[in-house]
Amino acid sequence: MYVIRRVWETKPGEARRAASIAAAIGRIYEDVGQRDPARIYFNSGTTPGTKNRVYMEWTAETIESPYRGDNDLPDTGGLGARLRDITDATYIEFYELLTPDKTMALD
Numbered sequence: 163m164y165v166i167r168r169v170w171e172t173k174p175g176e177a178r179r180a181a182s183i184a185a186a187i188g189r190i191y192e193d194v195g196q197r198d199p200a201r202i203y204f205n206s207g208t209t210p211g212t213k214n215r216v217y218m219e220w221t222a223e224t225i226e227s228p229y230r231g232d233n234d235l236p237d238t239g240g241l242g243a244r245l246r247d248i249t250d251a252t253y254i255e256f257y258e259l260l261t262p263d264k265t266m267a268l269d
Contacts, residue, residue, distance in 0.1 A: 163259040164225055169252065170216040176248040177206035180216045183245045187238050188218055194236045198222065216249075225256055 172180045181204040188200035200220040207213040228235070258264075 164222050165257040165259050167255045168218040170249045171251040172214045172249050177204040177214050184218045187241050190236050
């Protein structure tokens with residue numbers, strides 16, 4: 163099992179809007195069975211940490227290429243374009259989730 167986290171660096175003042183768009187995109191992918199439910203979090207400057215950032219995080223059993231032949235990408239109705247318009251950069255992070263079957267015995 164993996165944790166996948168997509169990060170957007172937003173234009174100043176756009177983190178909340180970008181988070182709302184990311185949440186809508188996540189629901190579309192969830193509704194068509196492409197992803198587990200996503201958690202969206204952001205910092206628009208109201209909390210400590212790097213501001214103007216949005217995070218979308220979900221789990222997946224495997225890491226699969228979005229370019230795989232059998233991938234049927236859902237129609238997001240232009241939400242991706244709207245998100246790109248208010249962001250400066252985006253990247254994706256992958257982490258292996260420690261599940262009970264992966265836990266090592268501690269002596």
